[in-house]
Amino acid sequence: MDIRTCLAQKRPFLFDGAMGTWYAAQPGHSGQRCEMANAAHPWDILDIHRAYLKAGCQAIKTNTFSVGADLARGDEDLARRLVRAGCAVALDAVSGFDALVFADLGPIPGDLPNTGDLYCRQADWFLQAGITHFLLETLPDDRGVVQLAAHLNEQAPDAFLLVSFAVDASGVTRSGRQGRDLLSAVAELPGVDAVGCNCVCGPHHLLAYLRTLPPLPCPVSIMPNAGYPTVLGRRTFFQGQPDYFAQQLVQMTRSGAAIVGGCCGTTPDHIAAAAQALAQPVETTSPAAAPGAEPKRIPQPNPLWDKFQSGKRVVAVELDPPADDDLSFFIKGVAELHDAGADVVTIADCPVGRPRADSSLLACKVRRELGVEPLPHMACRDRNLNATKALLLGLSMEGIHNVLLVTGDPVPTEDRSEVKSVFNFNSRKLARYVSGLNQQLTTPFRMFGALNVNARNFDVQLRLAQEKEACGMSGFLTQPVLSPEALENLKKARAVLKGKLLGGIFPVVSHRNACFLNNEIAGIHVCDEIVSRYEGKDREAAEDLAVAISARIAGEMAPYTDGFYLMTPFRRVSLMKRILEKMREDGLLA
Numbered sequence: 001m002d003i004r005t006c007l008a009q010k011r012p013f014l015f016d017g018a019m020g021t022w023y024a025a026q027p028g029h030s031g032q033r034c035e036m037a038n039a040a041h042p043w044d045i046l047d048i049h050r051a052y053l054k055a056g057c058q059a060i061k062t063n064t065f066s067v068g069a070d071l072a073r074g075d076e077d078l079a080r081r082l083v084r085a086g087c088a089v090a091l092d093a094v095s096g097f098d099a100l101v102f103a104d105l106g107p108i109p110g111d112l113p114n115t116g117d118l119y120c121r122q123a124d125w126f127l128q129a130g131i132t133h134f135l136l137e138t139l140p141d142d143r144g145v146v147q148l149a150a151h152l153n154e155q156a157p158d159a160f161l162l163v164s165f166a167v168d169a170s171g172v173t174r175s176g177r178q179g180r181d182l183l184s185a186v187a188e189l190p191g192v193d194a195v196g197c198n199c200v201c202g203p204h205h206l207l208a209y210l211r212t213l214p215p216l217p218c219p220v221s222i223m224p225n226a227g228y229p230t231v232l233g234r235r236t237f238f239q240g241q242p243d244y245f246a247q248q249l250v251q252m253t254r255s256g257a258a259i260v261g262g263c264c265g266t267t268p269d270h271i272a273a274a275a276q277a278l279a280q281p282v283e284t285t286s287p288a289a290a291p292g293a294e295p296k297r298i299p300q301p302n303p304l305w306d307k308f309q310s311g312k313r314v315v316a317v318e319l320d321p322p323a324d325d326d327l328s329f330f331i332k333g334v335a336e337l338h339d340a341g342a343d344v345v346t347i348a349d350c351p352v353g354r355p356r357a358d359s360s361l362l363a364c365k366v367r368r369e370l371g372v373e374p375l376p377h378m379a380c381r382d383r384n385l386n387a388t389k390a391l392l393l394g395l396s397m398e399g400i401h402n403v404l405l406v407t408g409d410p411v412p413t414e415d416r417s418e419v420k421s422v423f424n425f426n427s428r429k430l431a432r433y434v435s436g437l438n439q440q441l442t443t444p445f446r447m448f449g450a451l452n453v454n455a456r457n458f459d460v461q462l463r464l465a466q467e468k469e470a471c472g473m474s475g476f477l478t479q480p481v482l483s484p485e486a487l488e489n490l491k492k493a494r495a496v497l498k499g500k501l502l503g504g505i506f507p508v509v510s511h512r513n514a515c516f517l518n519n520e521i522a523g524i525h526v527c528d529e530i531v532s533r534y535e536g537k538d539r540e541a542a543e544d545l546a547v548a549i550s551a552r553i554a555g556e557m558a559p560y561t562d563g564f565y566l567m568t569p570f571r572r573v574s575l576m577k578r579i580l581e582k583m584r585e586d587g588l589l590a
Contacts, residue, residue, distance in 0.1 A: 001058060001098050001099060001100055003058075003059070003100060003133065003160055004160070004193075006058070007194075007219050007258050007259075010258075012253045012257075012258065012259075012260060012278045013058055013059070013258060013259045013260070014056065014057050014058050014059075014260060014261060014271065014274060014275055014278060015057055015058070015059050015060075015061070015102075015221075015223060015259065015260070015261025015262070016049075016052035016053075016055075016057040016059065016060045016061060016261060016262070016271060017052060017057075017261065017262030017263070017266030017267055017268065017270050017271045018226075018262055018263055018264050018265060018266045018267070019034055019045075019048060019061065019063050019065070020034050020065065020264070021264050021265050021266075022048060022266075022267050022268075023037065023044070023045075023048060025267075026044070029044070033066070034063055035063055035064060035065070035066055035067060035082050035086065036082070037063070038063055038064075038082050038085035038086040038089055039081060039082065039085040042085060042088070042089045045063050045086070045089045046089050046092060046093055048063075048268075049063075049089065049090055049093035049094075050093050051268040052268050052271055053093060053094065053097045053099055054268070055268040055269070055271040055272035055275060056271065056272055056274075056275025056276070057099065057261070057271050057275065058098075058099050058100065059099055059100040059101070059102050059133070059261075060090055060093060060094065060099060060100075060101060060102070061090075061101075061102050061103075061104035061135055062083075062086040062087055062089075062090045062101060062102070062103050062104045062126075062131070063086045063089065063090070063104070064082060064083050064086040064087075064103065064104050064105070064106075064122075065104050065105075065106040065137070065138075066106055067079045067082050067083055067086075067105075067106075067122065068105060068106055068107065068108045068109075068118055068119070068122065069106075069108070069109050070082070071108075071118050071121065071122065072108050072109055072110065072112060072118060076121075079122070080125055083122060083125045083126065083129070084125065084129060087101075087103075087125075087126060087129035087130075087131055088129070090131075091129070091130070091131070100133050101131050101133065102131075102133045102134060102135045102162070103122075103123070103126035103131045103133065103134045103135065104135050104137065105119060105122055105123075105134065105135065105136045105137070106137060106138055107137075107138055107139050107140060108143075108144065111143075115143045115144035116143070116144035116145075116146070116147025116148060116151075117144075117147070118144070119136065119144045119145075119147065119148040119151075120147060120148055120151040123148060123151060123152060123155070124155070127155060127156055127159075132156050132158060132159045132160065133159070133160045133162075134148075134152065134159060134160065134161045134162065135162045135164065136148065136161065136162070136163045136164065137162075137164040137166075137198050137199070137223075138164065138165075138166045138198060138199045138263075139163065139164065139165045139166065139173070139182075140165070140166060140173040140174045140175035140177065141173060141175045141177050141182065142163075142177075142182055142185060142186055145163055145186055145189065145192070146189060148161070149161055149163075149189050149190065149191030149192050150190070150191060152191055153190060153191040159191075160193045160194075161191055161192050161193050161194075162193060162194040162195070162196065162221055162259065163186050163192055163194075163195050163196075164195070164196045164197060164198045164221055164223065165177075165179050165182050165183065165195075165196075165197055165198075166197065166198060166199045166200045167179035167197050167200060167201070167209065168200055168201065168385075169201055169205040169208075169209070170389070171209050171212070172385070172433060172436060172437075174385065174425075175425065175429050175432070176385070176425055176429040176430060176431075176432040176433030176434075176436065177432060177433075177436065178436035178439070179197060179209070180212070180213055180214065181436070183195045183196075183197075183213065183216060183220075184214065184216065187216045187217050187218045188217065192218065193218060193219070194218050194219040194220065194221050194258070194259060195216060195218060195219075195220060195221065196220050196221025196222055196223070196257070196259065197209065197210075197221075197222055197223075198221070198222070198223035198224070198261075198263045199223070199224075199225060199263040199264060200225070201224055201225065202224055202225050202226070202227040202228055202240060203224040203225075203226075203227075203240070203244075203245055203248030203249065203252075204248065205224075206222050206224040206252070207222075207224075207248055207251055207252050207255065210222055210252055210255050210256065210257060211255050213256075219258035219259060220256055220257050220258055220259070221257065221258070221259035221260070221261075222249075222252045222257040222259070222260055223259075223260065223261040223262060223263045224245075224248070224262070224263060225240070225262075225263045225264040225265050225266070226239075226240035226245060226262065226264065226265030226266045226267075226270060227239055227240030227245075227265060229264070229265065240265060240266075240270075242267070242269040242270045242272070242273035242274075243273055245262070245266065245270045245273065245274065246270070246273035246274040246276070246277040246278075247277060249274045249277065249278065250274075250277050250278060250280075253278065260274065260278070262274075297442040298442070299442055299443040299444075300399055300401065300442070300443040302401050302402065302443070302446060303343075303373050304343065304344050304373050304375070304402050304446070305401075305402070305446050305474070307343060308475070308500050308562060308563075312590040313558075313561075313562065313563040313564070313588070313589060313590055314343050314344065314500075314502060314562060314563030314564075315341055315342050315343050315344075315563055315564050315566070315580070315589060316342065316343065316344045316345070316346050316375060316477065316502055316563065316564070316565045316566070317337045317342040317344075317345055317346070317565075317566045317567075317568060317576055317580075318345070318346040318347070318348065318565070318566065318567045318568055319333050319334060319337065319345055319346075319347065319568050319571075319573070320347075320348055320351060320356065320568070320571070321347055321348065321356040321357040321358075321359060321362050322356065322357050323354075323355070323356050323357075325357075327357075327362075327365075329571065330357075330362070331365075331366075331369070331370065332573075333568075333571070333573040334366055334370060334372055335370055335372070336573050336577060337568075337573060337576060337577070337580075338370065338372045340576070340577040340580045340581070341580045341584060341589055342372075342566075342580070343373065343563075344372075344373045344374065344375045344402070345366060345372055345373075345374055345375070346374075346375040346376075346377065346404060346477070346565070347359040347362050347363055347366075347374060347375070347376050347377060348377050349376070349377040349378055349379040349382075349406070349408065350379065350381075350382065350408075359376040359377050359378070360376045360378070360391050360394070360395055360400075362374070362376070363375075363376035363395065363398075363400050364394075364395070364398040364400065367398065367399060367400060368398065373402070374400060374402075375402050375403070375404055375448070376395070376400065376403060376404070377403075377404045377405075377406055378391070378392075378403050378404065378405050378406070378430070379406050379407065379408025380405075380406070380407050380408050380425055380426055380427060380429075380430055381407070381408030382408070385425070385433065388430065388433070389433075389437065392434065392437060392445065395445075396441055396442075396443065396445070401443050401444070401445050401446060402445065402446045402447075402448065403434070403445055403446075403447055403448070404447075404448045404449070404450070404477060405427045405430050405431050405434070405447055405448070405449055405473070406427055406449070406450050407426045407427045427449055427450075427468065428464070428467050428468050428471050429471075431447050431449070431468055431471035431472050431473050432471040432472065434447055434472065435447075435471060435472030438472075446474045446475075447472055447473045447474055448473060448474060448475045448476060448477055448500075449465065449468045449473045449475075449476050449477075450476065450477060450478075450479070451465055451476040451477070451478045451479070451493060451501075452478075452479045452523050453478045453479055453481060453486040453487075453489040453490050453493065453504070454479050454480075454482075454483070454485075454486050454489075454523055454524060454525040455489075455523075458489045458492065461489075462492065462493060462496055462497070465493065465496075465497055466496070466497065469497065469498055469499055473499060474499050474500060475499040475500030475501060475502070475562070476493070476497065476499060476500070476501055476502070477502045477504065477565040478490060478493070478501065478502065478503055478504040478565065479504050479523045479524060480504040480505060480506035480524055480567065481503055481504055481505070481553055481556075481557060482506065482508070482517075482524070482525060482526045482527060482530055482553070483525050483526065483527035483530075484527065485525070485527075486525065487553075487556055487557065490503060490557060490560055490561070491560050493560075494560040494561070500562040500563075501560070501561045501562050501563075502561060502562065502563045502564055502565035503553075503554070503557035503560070503561040503563075503564055503565065504565045504567065505550050505553055505554060505557075505564055505565065505566045505567070505579070506524065506566075506567045506569065507543075507546035507547070507549070507550045507566075507569060507572075507575060507576075507579060508526060508530060508534060508542075508546055508549070508569075509539075509542055509543060509546055509569050509570065509572065509575070510534055510537065510539070510542050511531065511534035511535050511536075511537065511542075513534075513569070514526045514530065514531040514534055515531065518531070530549060533545060533549075543572075543575055543578070546575060546579070547575070547578050547579050547582050548582075550566075550579045550582075550583075551579060551582040551583050551586055551588075554583050554586075554588050555586060555588060558588055564583070564588075566579065566580075
């Protein structure tokens with residue numbers, strides 16, 4: 001069988017279904033890793049391959065989906081052994097059938113810099129076994145794809161490469177990437193023969209998603225799950241019925257999918273039903289145009305970004321949210337800071353991993369009741385992607401279109417037995433996700449990030465900041481500048497970064513406070529000269545010194561920043577008002 005000829009003739013090409021979930025459903029296999037059976041119980045894998053072939057599929061996948069994880073953790077001998085055994089079983093299975101064997105490569109876990117190398121190493125093992133068709137599947141991003149495609153082009157010019165991404169019902173991968181962007185980019189790569197989506201979603205949602213995709217320059221593959229799983233007694237079950245699955249695959253081929261098959265939860269019965277349904281003539285159709293045009297939505301103004309664009313200095317002041325339900329001080333403080341000259345009030349998201357009033361809910365209240373522009377922090381620590389999207393949509397509905405995205409402080413050690421961090425993604429992946437979400441919003445979010453100018457290896461921080469800019473961030477709020485080294489790093493950032501910069505100012509309020517910051521707060525360094533100046537100062541004298549030092553630092557930072565980011569210590573709003581007044585006297589505020 002030649003897949004290119006089949007696709008050129010506009011005939012649907014049918015893959016097999018799931019290996020892992022079907023293997024686990026067999027007696028005695030629950031909880032066992034199916035790839036290990038390639039060497040330990042090859043006849044079990046052979047039986048599954050042949051069941052799918054007898055069902056009518058035109059291609060089977062080698063039982064090697066998770067081998068990349070073995071390779072990534074350095075167990076090359078095991079990975080090679082499982083690939084060789086998996087190839088032998090699959091090639092034995094297709095003997096006597098007019099069907100192809102596709103090398104199955106799952107995603108490499110983690111953000112490893114050598115992802116492409118690991119894919120290429122596996123590809124070489126498959127080529128040595130005589131397999132020249134490749135499925136790179138369930139990908140969250142395109143790391144390593146370019147390298148693998150080029151490698152196959154060089155080593156086996158006739159090889160066939162299908163690259164498939166895992167997207168949720170909204171078309172987003174777990175790394176926060178938009179599926180349509182990944183598909184469009186990878187479809188243009190030399191050496192990539194087909195692109196598509198698999199896993200995560202049931203057939204209904206992947207069919208709906210398929211119908212939203214733009215025209216692509218290569219065949220499209222869709223391999224959905226049987227449906228959505230149910231967990232009973234520590235076992236996972238899929239309830240999707242074969243007949244329903246088959247009819248959905250028929251609709252996919254009518255909507256432009258050239259390659260179809262099954263992922264998690266599908267069985268030989270699903271593939272048999274699909275083969276029978278696809279044997280009937282299939283007509284490709286285009287989605288019907290929606291009747292009437294939707295009214296044009298008008299973007300809302302963004303006062304913060306407008307001031308940035310005007311060239312005037314922006315002043316952001318941070319006020320910590322309350323730890324109880326008494327908002328009186330917080331609301332009064334925000335109003336006073338705004339009257340004193342703050343353009344925006346930033347609200348931390350459970351700083352230091354300790355629970356406080358939700359930053360986004362407070363932001364809505366501040367904007368609605370005071371008319372003050374808020375900048376809520378959004379940490380990756382406490383929410384998965386679904387919760388984050390729901391929160392962002394709510395913020396947009398409330399007219400809040402600026403967010404500060406941070407990875408977030410971990411939960412304190414003593415709390416971890418009861419409170420678990422989520423950390424499904426970091427601030428860069430979150431920014432990439434919000435950038436994709438912006439395409440669906442009337443008014444896009446302006447995203448800001450944190451920049452640690454006190455880092456010992458600041459070049460690493462600069463590199464990460466550049467990656468954040470590439471993911472869509474518009475600017476950065478820096479950690480406090482309280483040393484000559486931090487000021488020099490700020491100058492470096494100005495020379496390298498394209499986004500807006502707000503220089504961090506934290507008024508040290510006592511000698512004890514300075515020592516505490518140096519020893520117990522990550523990301524802050526108070527130089528010895530400043531620490532020594534607070535020795536012997538009472539509260540009044542220390543605050544006078546804080547005003548003078550903060551204003552001086554603001555003046556030193558001014559040529560290299562687009563504004564200032566002031567952090568309120570110990571709820572001392574009156575001190576922040578004095579600092580803002582001093583900065584105004586010094587001509588630093590518009």
